[in-house]
Amino acid sequence: MQKIKKTCNLLLLLSMVFLLSGCWDRAELENKSYVIGLGIDRSKDEGKIKVTMLIANPEVGSVQGGGGSNEKPREIITFDAIDVITAKSTANAVISREISYELLKVIIVSEEFARDKRFLPTLYTSLHDKEIRLDTFLAVCKEKAYEYFQNNRPRLETRPHKYFQYMIEHGIDNGYIADSTLFRFIKTIERGTDLALAMYTTAEREKNPPIKGEDEYIAGQLNAFGELDDTQFIGSAVFRNGVMTQILTGQETRMVNILDDTVDIHDILINMPDPFSERQQQIAARILKTENNTFKMDMKGAKPKITITIPLKFEIMSNPSMVNYVKGGKNRQILKKHIAAHMKTTFESFLKNTQTKLKGSPFPLSRYALKYFATNQEFRDFNWEKSFLEAEITVKPDIEIIDFGKQLMPQKGGSK
Amino acid sequence: MKQQQEKLGIREYVCIAFLMIGMKGTEDTPSMLFSHVQNAAWMIPLLSGGLFFIPLFLLLKTLSLFEDKNLFEVIQLLLGKYIAFFISFIIFCLNTYAISLDTRTYTNIIRAYYFTTTPILVLYGILMVVCVYAAKKGIQRIGSISYILIFYVALSFFFAFWLSMKDSQFESIFPIWGPGTLELLKAGPLGIGLWGEFFILASLISFMTSFKDFRNGTWIAFGCVVIQLSLATMLFIALFDKGLSVIGYPFHVAIRYISIGEFLPNIETLFFPIWLSAAFIRFAAFLFINALIFGHLFNIKEYQYLIPSLATIYLLIGMIPETPIDVALLKEPLRYVAGPTFAAISIILWLSAWFKGEFKHAKNKKNM
Numbered sequence: 001m002q003k004i005k006k007t008c009n010l011l012l013l014l015s016m017v018f019l020l021s022g023c024w025d026r027a028e029l030e031n032k033s034y035v036i037g038l039g040i041d042r043s044k045d046e047g048k049i050k051v052t053m054l055i056a057n058p059e060v061g062s063v064q065g066g067g068g069s070n071e072k073p074r075e076i077i078t079f080d081a082i083d084v085i086t087a088k089s090t091a092n093a094v095i096s097r098e099i100s101y102e103l104l105k106v107i108i109v110s111e112e113f114a115r116d117k118r119f120l121p122t123l124y125t126s127l128h129d130k131e132i133r134l135d136t137f138l139a140v141c142k143e144k145a146y147e148y149f150q151n152n153r154p155r156l157e158t159r160p161h162k163y164f165q166y167m168i169e170h171g172i173d174n175g176y177i178a179d180s181t182l183f184r185f186i187k188t189i190e191r192g193t194d195l196a197l198a199m200y201t202t203a204e205r206e207k208n209p210p211i212k213g214e215d216e217y218i219a220g221q222l223n224a225f226g227e228l229d230d231t232q233f234i235g236s237a238v239f240r241n242g243v244m245t246q247i248l249t250g251q252e253t254r255m256v257n258i259l260d261d262t263v264d265i266h267d268i269l270i271n272m273p274d275p276f277s278e279r280q281q282q283i284a285a286r287i288l289k290t291e292n293n294t295f296k297m298d299m300k301g302a303k304p305k306i307t308i309t310i311p312l313k314f315e316i317m318s319n320p321s322m323v324n325y326v327k328g329g330k331n332r333q334i335l336k337k338h339i340a341a342h343m344k345t346t347f348e349s350f351l352k353n354t355q356t357k358l359k360g361s362p363f364p365l366s367r368y369a370l371k372y373f374a375t376n377q378e379f380r381d382f383n384w385e386k387s388f389l390e391a392e393i394t395v396k397p398d399i400e401i402i403d404f405g406k407q408l409m410p411q412k413g414g415s416k
Numbered sequence: 417m418k419q420q421q422e423k424l425g426i427r428e429y430v431c432i433a434f435l436m437i438g439m440k441g442t443e444d445t446p447s448m449l450f451s452h453v454q455n456a457a458w459m460i461p462l463l464s465g466g467l468f469f470i471p472l473f474l475l476l477k478t479l480s481l482f483e484d485k486n487l488f489e490v491i492q493l494l495l496g497k498y499i500a501f502f503i504s505f506i507i508f509c510l511n512t513y514a515i516s517l518d519t520r521t522y523t524n525i526i527r528a529y530y531f532t533t534t535p536i537l538v539l540y541g542i543l544m545v546v547c548v549y550a551a552k553k554g555i556q557r558i559g560s561i562s563y564i565l566i567f568y569v570a571l572s573f574f575f576a577f578w579l580s581m582k583d584s585q586f587e588s589i590f591p592i593w594g595p596g597t598l599e600l601l602k603a604g605p606l607g608i609g610l611w612g613e614f615f616i617l618a619s620l621i622s623f624m625t626s627f628k629d630f631r632n633g634t635w636i637a638f639g640c641v642v643i644q645l646s647l648a649t650m651l652f653i654a655l656f657d658k659g660l661s662v663i664g665y666p667f668h669v670a671i672r673y674i675s676i677g678e679f680l681p682n683i684e685t686l687f688f689p690i691w692l693s694a695a696f697i698r699f700a701a702f703l704f705i706n707a708l709i710f711g712h713l714f715n716i717k718e719y720q721y722l723i724p725s726l727a728t729i730y731l732l733i734g735m736i737p738e739t740p741i742d743v744a745l746l747k748e749p750l751r752y753v754a755g756p757t758f759a760a761i762s763i764i765l766w767l768s769a770w771f772k773g774e775f776k777h778a779k780n781k782k783n784m
Contacts, residue, residue, distance in 0.1 A: 019542065024534040087575045113564065130532050169678055183583070183673050205471040262585055367657075370590035376454060379591055 033097035034058065036074075036160045037106050039145025040122060042113045043080045049113075049122055051087045052078040052146040055095065055158045056103075073158040084126045090189040102130040105164045107138050107182070108201070110145045111237070111244065120189070120242035127182065134183035137168055140237035140244060142202035142220055151203035152231045171199065171233045175254040175265040176215065177333045178236035184262075191241055193366035193384045195358060197256065200235040200247055214271050215250040238358055246358055255350050258310060260363035261292045274321050275338035276331070281320035285339075288313040288402075295368035299382065304391040306365070310347070316340060325404045336399055342395035361388060390412040424620065426629040426636075428559030431566045433637035434644075435697045436613050442573075442667035442691060443521055444744065445610065448751075449649055450660045456594025457660075458650035463600065464607025465642035468755070471762035472614055472638065479618060481778050483627045487618040488712045491761075494768045501713065508709045511616060512730065515702050517747050519543060520734035521675050523693050524743060525724050527732030529668045530688060531589060541729055543699070548727045550700035551707070552720055553708045555623050558704065562697045565690075572690045577651050578666075579674040584654035608755030610645065614638060615758040616705055619712075664740070667691075703727055755765050 040050030053076070060073040081087035088099040107126070113119055126132060134310035141148040157163040178197035188196040201330055203219040209221040218235035236253045238246040246255065251252075254270075255265045271282040291311040298305040316325075316335070323331050354361055366384045373379040449457035482490050492500040523540045531539060547602065550558060594600065614634060626631045652666040663669050668684070675681040705721055711719025737743045769775065 008707070022531060023538055025531040130528065133682070134669065135675065163677070181673075187657050187659050190662065191657055259444040262583060264582065364585060367585050367590075370587055371592070372593040375591050375593045375596045377596065 002245075029058075031098055033095050034103040034161075035099060035101050036103060037108060037110045037149060037164060038084060038104060038126075038313055039110075039149055040084070040113060040119075040126075041077070041110045041145045042116060042118075045080055048082055048143075049084075050078060050146065051081045051084055051252075052076065052149050053087075053091055053095075053099070054149050054160055055099075074160050076146070076149050083122070085129045086393050101129055103161060104132055104136050105161055106168065107125070107136055108141050108145045108148060109138070109198075110148075111140055111142055111381065114140045114143070114188070114198075114237060114239070114244035117243060119244070123182075126217065127162060127186070132182075133192075134186070136182050137164075137199065138180045138182055138185050139168075139199045139201050139233075142200075143204050148201070148203045148231075152229065154229050154231070155227065167231075167233055168199070172244070172257075172263070173264075173265060173267050175257040175268050176234045176250040176254065177201075178248075178253055179263045180236070185239075188364070189239070189365070191364070192241075194364050195353045195354075195360040195362045196239040196242075196246075197248070197253070197362055198239065199233060200237050201233045203231040205230045213251070214269070215254055218247050225280060236362075238362055240358070240360055248362070249269070252350055252353075255347060256362045258287075258289055259293065259308070259347075259365075262364070265289060265302075272324045272339070272342050275334055276323045277321040283320060284317040286315040286317055295365070297369055297372055299369065299372045304387050306391050306393045307396060308347075308393065309396045309398055310343070311398040312343070312400070314399060314401045316405050317407055332401070332404070336401055338396045339401070340399045343399065344395050347395040347397070348393065351395065355389050355391070355393075358381045359389060361387065422556045423625040424556060424559050424623045424695040425625055426633045428563050429617075429624060429630065429633040430637045430640075431562035432555075432559055432697070432701050433614070433617055433633065434566060434619070434640055435464075435562050435569065435694050436701055437611065437637070437641045438569075438644050439694055439698050440610060441645050442665075443518075443525065444664055445645070446649045446652045446666050447660050447663055448744075448747075449603075449607070450653065451477060452606060453600055454594045454661075455589055455591070455599055455653055458653060459594075459600060459647065460588060460607040460648050461610060461642055461645040464604055464610060464755070465646075467604055467607050468611045468614075468759065469638075471759040472611070472634070474766035475615065475618065476634065478622065478762075478769045478774075480627060480631065481769060481774050485620060486621040486707065487615075491552070491765065494772065494774075504709065504713055506757065507616070508706070510612075510750070510757065511702075511706050511709065512733070513750055514612070514754065515699065515706060516730045516733035517737075517743055517750065518702075519547075519730060520697055520737065520743050521740075521747070522699075523734070524740040525665050525668060526692075528665070528740070529672065529684070537735065540734060543696075544727045544731050547695050547699040547703055548724050550696055551703040551727075554720070555620060555701070555704050556588055558697060558701050562701075565693055565697060567698070568690050569694045572631035572687050573648075576629045576671050576674065576687055577629075579676065580651065580655050580670050583673075584651065585657070586650075586654045588654050588657045589650060605756055608750055608759060609753075610755070611638070611641075612754045612758050615762065616709075619705055638783055646678070665746075703730075762780055 033055050035053045037054035038055045041050035041052070043050045055075040056075070057071050057075070059071060075095070077091055079087070079090060081090055088101070091099050109119065153326060154163045157166060168177070172179045173221070177199035180198040185196050185198060186195055200219045205222055205223070206220045209223050211223065212221070219232040222232055222234065234250040236248045236256070237244050238248060254268060257265045258268075269284065270285040270287060271284055274281045274283045289312055293311070294309045296307040296309075325332050325335070339411050365388070368385060373382065446457065449460050478486065479490055482493065488500075488504050491503055495503065501524065519540070523536055523543055526539050526543075527536055529536065565610060592778055594738055604777070614637075617634070620632050621627065625698070652660055652670070655670060656666060660666060671684040671687045672682075676683055703726065705720045707719045707726055710722055711717070716722065
């Protein structure tokens, strides 16, 4: 009796081993082809899209296969398909392994298609694929998406998944591009009251672009040359009701990122006019945003009044006019006031711009208005999209200078 | 060699209750609540909890008259053989319906996000086999396992919620009254269905160390679960905002979205096993209680042996709906019926006890 029981238990345990492989969902790493980037373009055929898949070679750069393998780090394939889900099996006509979206990093849509009404339904269809995660980034590229992938040849970071991960991660850290995961994008679209943003990129450098301030570019305008790849990530595309309408520059995107508390930014370096200089010199500063903004609204009047307090910490990094901040307590006050005034005007003129040009707020401002209403019906009657355009927005920068730079005692000394 | 049957202590009981009901926050309940009352969905657990407090209080009051007897014995004593059989049978049917659809919901979740190509029947079968194995071990074992598990479950939930905070905006829960106070009140009965399990758990009294433990345990678990469900719903609203209406299983979408820093993305494999073990416990306890009711209905002493066959029946019923959408549609009437039915039964029990003068009787007894 005891023996039979033991054997039965052992058999039960053994049978469980078979379950460990995951039944029908058994996945062989060797057997899979991981798509890192997915490009979507308009197709000549009505009702179809042009799908581009950027497939990474997992062997390249790994310790085991690094030395001897001469394989290319990536494979790019473009073809017409109804949607990205069935495209997986169509791609197998060319690709030897099973296509998987599990490690998808970025979906890149051409500007041409993003300005099309069919873009949003296509994106929603793609989301039905169970392998696509909501932390995938959405980006808009200036040229066709397949051209973008082909022209994008990073020199050092040849592994595509690492390239896109680092590029996007640091772009968001700097605040140059919008943090446009599918999650955030879809959430904003579903909300319907604000504008959705997607990062803007291109692999095509403009010919003879104008020289601008450090962050006033959009992708393609930065005239960088040397031995490099032409891909640039800067600026963001604005979507109104699911259709792309405008492009924000890097500077405007930074302001959006500062205004939006849900974005994690932490290394903003900017230039601004030096108050002590007569030759229009610029000081360099690092902006730290450690606290949340406060939004106060007055919905009672004919025009809603919105007051935004932005707490910012500044680290002054350069001192072109050689002002002595140590001795002159007054100088510190002047600088602080100057920064506050500068911030106020830039933010206010940008917000004015959003009302007149963009016709909506590119960050979730409507959420802060909700608490002034008792029911959803009241908020609907208020018609946020319309009232926002007429709102009077005041910005109150709450500036704190935490550091005046390394060189406390200037060589020449003294202000004039 | 028969060991002396251990009793269920208060902490095991609270853990079972918490796992059985608290798990609702991780399936489709939050989005179901959201589809009814939008951004005020987090208030429904609080509101309906307040409403359900009354029948639960009356039920415990009634049960306290018959200290060692479980729910169904009390029903029989108070309402007579035939009515009691009828009522118990209704409860059993409701439970059958609930457990069949719930197990199917969990199978759907597993298939939707984790094992996308495995046939439903296989996943469902494995789920049921594990639950039967656990249920057959008896409620004491289930209690001990849930006591071991509860820490990890709570920890993983908190961790997941904490990680998702970064993307949450708590302003989304405003306007405070959502669709309006009237709509909120209308959704009250819908919410009562959430707490139906507390009624069923009363059939475990005879396994408890004492009635006092049972009473206190019920209140502790009730308080915890009301807050937990409300908080979970609130967090999902803050995280998904309006998108919650199109997301079927917010917990799973959330754990697939969050990541620990940049180097540990795709961490759902951390939460999934814990969630799964909690689900096993939930259904094992549910199965055990159902077998207990069935055994009581038809006077079957060795009810443990019923568990496998009951589970097979539930599996067969659960396989009837073709798609997850059908499951959601079939669950809807249950939500409207189950809660009010259980509340009504509790009130009927209390009334009959009152008319029969059982309360006075008990008082006299005490005085003597």
